[in-house]
Amino acid sequence: MGDSFLTFLLSEIELCLNHRQGFLHVKDFNKENGNPGSLLTNVILQTSGSQNGGEPLSVIQKAEFRQWIEYISIYGHLLQNSSSSQPVLKELNDVLCAKSFFTSSSYPTIIDAVFYGILHKIMSSITFQEKEQYVNLSRWFNTIQHDSIVRRSRSMVTFSKNALYT
Structure with missing residues (x-):
């Protein structure tokens, strides 16, 4: 996994948290010892109490x-281009079923906001037919993009309301 994707991911998380929590500075993962995923997890868990109505998060x-x-x-770096993204999109679509x-x-939650930020580029570039292959992911994405705080300055992605292909 490339450093450029981790930098992008940290930036996306920081933007999401700043909009939800006020200013938060995420440390540069290059200065951390250990797994970047652990840093990301710690940052999100430490700041996500308000994701649950101010209540502490449950163990689950x-x-x-x-x-x-x-x-x-x-797997997020695979979502940066359409040729490598299909298995991940299919898996996310299955989860959202x-x-x-x-x-x-x-x-x-903040997880949805982070996924939205990472998926925006690929969802903007795929065809209506491809979006219909991922009907659950498309439904979720369309719901999330209507939250102006999550969307920020990103463009709205267009989805067809009618089935175009069968």
């Missing part, structure tokens, strides 16, 4: 957060 929620941060730190959001059934 913490485990889900850790799982998704590990997942995105390992039974869930509305990645770590919650009723509201988006």
